Amino acid sequence: MKPRVQPTSEEVTFLPDEIIVSKTDLKGRITYANATFSRICGYSRAELMNAPHSIIRHPDMPRCVFKLLWDQLGEEREIFAYVKNMARNGAFYWVFAHITPSFDNDGKVTGYHSSRRVPDRRVVREVIEPLYKELLRTEAAHASSKDGLVASFAQLMNIVKSKAASYDELIFSL
Amino acid sequence: MTNSSSRFEAFAPGAAVILLLAGAAGAVAAGMPVVALALIAAAAVGAAVGLALALRLSAAVGRAIEVARALGKGDFEVRGLVFDQRGRAGELAEAINDMADRIDAFVREASAAMEAVRLNRYYRRILPNGMEGALLRASTTINQATDVIQGRVEAFEASTAEFGATINSIVASLVDASRDMGDAATRLGQGASSTDQRASDAASSSSMASTDVQRVAHAATQLTGSARDVGREIERSATIARDAVARAEETKRIVAGLSEAAEKIGAVIGLIEQVAGQTNLLALNATIEAARAGEAGRGFAVVAQEVKALASQTAAATGEITQHISEVQTATRAAVGSIVGIGGTIAEINAITADMRGSIEAQISATTEIAQGVSNASEGTRQVSDRISGITGIARETSALAQSLFSTSGALSTEGDRLSVTVQEFLVGLRRGPLDRRQSSERVPGGHAVAIASAKGSAKATCVDISLTGGRFAGQLPPLKIGDDIRIAVEKGVDVPATVRWIRDDNVGVEFKLAEMTSAASDRLRKLVSKGKALATAA
Numbered sequence: 098m099k100p101r102v103q104p105t106s107e108e109v110t111f112l113p114d115e116i117i118v119s120k121t122d123l124k125g126r127i128t129y130a131n132a133t134f135s136r137i138c139g140y141s142r143a144e145l146m147n148a149p150h151s152i153i154r155h156p157d158m159p160r161c162v163f164k165l166l167w168d169q170l171g172e173e174r175e176i177f178a179y180v181k182n183m184a185r186n187g188a189f190y191w192v193f194a195h196i197t198p199s200f201d202n203d204g205k206v207t208g209y210h211s212s213r214r215v216p217d218r219r220v221v222r223e224v225i226e227p228l229y230k231e232l233l234r235t236e237a238a239h240a241s242s243k244d245g246l247v248a249s250f251a252q253l254m255n256i257v258k259s260k261a262a263s264y265d266e267l268i269f270s271l
Numbered sequence: 272m273t274n275s276s277s278r279f280e281a282f283a284p285g286a287a288v289i290l291l292l293a294g295a296a297g298a299v300a301a302g303m304p305v306v307a308l309a310l311i312a313a314a315a316v317g318a319a320v321g322l323a324l325a326l327r328l329s330a331a332v333g334r335a336i337e338v339a340r341a342l343g344k345g346d347f348e349v350r351g352l353v354f355d356q357r358g359r360a361g362e363l364a365e366a367i368n369d370m371a372d373r374i375d376a377f378v379r380e381a382s383a384a385m386e387a388v389r390l391n392r393y394y395r396r397i398l399p400n401g402m403e404g405a406l407l408r409a410s411t412t413i414n415q416a417t418d419v420i421q422g423r424v425e426a427f428e429a430s431t432a433e434f435g436a437t438i439n440s441i442v443a444s445l446v447d448a449s450r451d452m453g454d455a456a457t458r459l460g461q462g463a464s465s466t467d468q469r470a471s472d473a474a475s476s477s478s479m480a481s482t483d484v485q486r487v488a489h490a491a492t493q494l495t496g497s498a499r500d501v502g503r504e505i506e507r508s509a510t511i512a513r514d515a516v517a518r519a520e521e522t523k524r525i526v527a528g529l530s531e532a533a534e535k536i537g538a539v540i541g542l543i544e545q546v547a548g549q550t551n552l553l554a555l556n557a558t559i560e561a562a563r564a565g566e567a568g569r570g571f572a573v574v575a576q577e578v579k580a581l582a583s584q585t586a587a588a589t590g591e592i593t594q595h596i597s598e599v600q601t602a603t604r605a606a607v608g609s610i611v612g613i614g615g616t617i618a619e620i621n622a623i624t625a626d627m628r629g630s631i632e633a634q635i636s637a638t639t640e641i642a643q644g645v646s647n648a649s650e651g652t653r654q655v656s657d658r659i660s661g662i663t664g665i666a667r668e669t670s671a672l673a674q675s676l677f678s679t680s681g682a683l684s685t686e687g688d689r690l691s692v693t694v695q696e697f698l699v700g701l702r703r704g705p706l707d708r709r710q711s712s713e714r715v716p717g718g719h720a721v722a723i724a725s726a727k728g729s730a731k732a733t734c735v736d737i738s739l740t741g742g743r744f745a746g747q748l749p750p751l752k753i754g755d756d757i758r759i760a761v762e763k764g765v766d767v768p769a770t771v772r773w774i775r776d777d778n779v780g781v782e783f784k785l786a787e788m789t790s791a792a793s794d795r796l797r798k799l800v801s802k803g804k805a806l807a808t809a810a
């Protein structure tokens with residue numbers, strides 16, 4: 098599905114009082130998307146339903162960010178992440194995503210929820226873009242994608258450790 | 272979709288039907304049945320459209336009710352999943368979903384922010400973007416509350432840190448002081464024992480000195496005694512000398528008398544010689560006369576002869592006596608000379624002994640003084656000896672005191688260390704908070720294999736249950752006792768330091784030493800606990 102869309106340099110934006118909402122099952126398949134989501138990414142809700150969330154994955158996103166995302170969700174922890182997404186037409190849009198597990202009445206995780214807000218442009222430009230570029234370079238530098246992921250994840254963790262007590266704290270300090 | 276258009280959507284079919292039916296009635300009245308029929312047909316179509324719209328709206332309302340009920344029950348997972356409908360129904364669905372999304376987002380944000388506070392993370396704030404009205408106000412309130420809590424916690428942290436630092440510096444100076452005290456005690460002890468040593472040395476040399484002094488005193492006393500003896504002897508010899516001088520004088524006088532008598536004898540002898548000579552002459556004359564008288568004179572001649580012989584005998588004897596007397600005189604003169612010589616010598620001796628007596632007296636008084644001095648010295652050394660033995664006693668006491676001071680300083684230092692550890696633990700506990708402690712000590716089942724290593728060996732065991740603060744393990748344990756420090760290895764290279772808290776049969780309860788744990792170990796521990804929790808909830 099992914100190779101079909103070629104990324105372009107067009108940027109899509111949304112308003113600060115809007116939130117892009119989606120819910121997924123435990124595997125990351127979309128079970129709900131709000132109207133804003135559909136409008137921004139250009140896929141209809143019918144197309145989004147049951148699609149893997151990677152449907153809007155942008156090739157500029159380093160894989161280690163998603164590894165961290167799934168690791169924290171696996172520990173039933175929330176995660177904040179700056180994510181560059183790709184619309185149906187190849188345009189990109191930056192979001193500041195907040196992803197949390199959803200629990201049933203017995204406290205069991207039934208799926209995940211994400212609400213995305215307009216990110217701080219300055220943070221994206223000055224911190225996130227250079228960081229992700231660096232991580233992506235590390236991932237590309239390894240022949241095996243597994244090694245690349247290990248290396249970039251270690252690099253991300255080192256950067257986090259040098260700047261703050263945890264990834265969460267670092268993200269909130271930006 | 273605007274309000275007027277949606278109102279149009281609701282009213283249009285009904286209004287159209289009414290208008291068409293009214294038109295149809297008008298057409299019937301005007302006698303235009305074809306027009307009336309057409310209008311009735313159109314009204315029927317309008318009614319069908321109206322019915323369809325009503326059904327769709329009713330379904331949308333039904334879904335809205337479902338979502339609203341779920342929301343009311345706190346279930347934010349339900350949404351209206353029939354999308355992209357046009358008109359009122361679509362609007363309703365989106366409005367309901369949007370409401371659910373925003374409340375959902377708020378609840379997730381608010382609970383995550385509060386959860387973060389519960390875990391003592393104060394950087395977490397609710398992001399206000401996308402929140403409006405009461406949700407925004409509530410978010411702001413929660414954020415402000417978090418600010419206040421953070422401020423308080425930071426102030427608390429600062430004061431506990433300050434407290435910790437103060438206590439640490441107190442403990443450090445306590446430890447320093449006790450170390451200094453220990454050092455001082457050691458030095459004091461060394462000083463005391465060397466004082467003791469020196470005092471005993473001094474005591475033995477002073478007692479030696481005392482003995483020496485006593486010996487000297489004794490010798491001095493003896494010396495005085497013998498000086499006195501010498502004095503006495505000199506006195507006696509002086510007396511004897513004086514006696515001898517007197518006797519020599521006496522002898523001289525006697526000898527002088529003797530010499531006078533000898534001279535007088537000499538004079539008598541001369542008289543006798545004169546008499547003897549005249550007698551001889553007379554005898555000679557008699558002989559001549561006798562010879563002239565011949566025979567008559569013969570008898571006379573004989574007597575004359577004899578007188579003559581007598582006279583010559585007398586002359587010979589006096590000669591002899593004179594000889595003797597002059598010998599006596601010579602001898603006497605010599606005797607007088609030597610007596611005079613002896614007298615001089617004796618007088619000299621006398622003078623010398625007088626001198627000697629003076630110096631002997633000086634010597635006696637000197638030796639007496641020496642003896643006095645020595646006896647004083649002896650008293651002095653005795654006192655020194657006494658004092659030294661006093662010092663020795665004090666030095667021994669000091670040494671004992673130093674020893675106890677040393678052990679006190681050791682105890683002080685240990686107490687200081689304990690204080691430091693206690694305060695550290697207290698502060699860690701204080702920072703962690705009672706809530707966190709309760710949550711982190713919640714036990715969940717274990718089941719994984721571990722290796723328990725203590726100073727006395729290591730063994731394999733199984734984790735029975737585990738929490739973030741401790742665990743229970745069963746198996747063939749190494750010889751352990753309560754309070755032992757052990758390490759529990761879950762996998763190679765990742766081990767958790769712990770202290771043994773209780774032992775029952777082949778079960779051991781341990782408390783993890785959170786402060787000493789590596790981050791790998793604490794990660795591993797967290798994973799084990801969350802796995803156990805999942806197992807427990809599944810069961």
Ligand SMILES: Cc1cc2nc3c(=O)[nH]c(=O)nc-3n(C[C@H](O)[C@H](O)[C@H](O)COP(=O)(O)O)c2cc1C
Nearest residue numbers: 121125150151153154155163180182196209210211
């Ligand atoms: C609730 C939720 C929201 C997600 N949102 C996004 C997203 O906006 N963009 C994205 O690229 N991946 C998102 N992901 C992650 C994807 O599931 C996926 O891991 C990621 O796109 C990487 O895809 P890949 O493993 O195929 O490279 C989300 C996952 C979850 C659970």
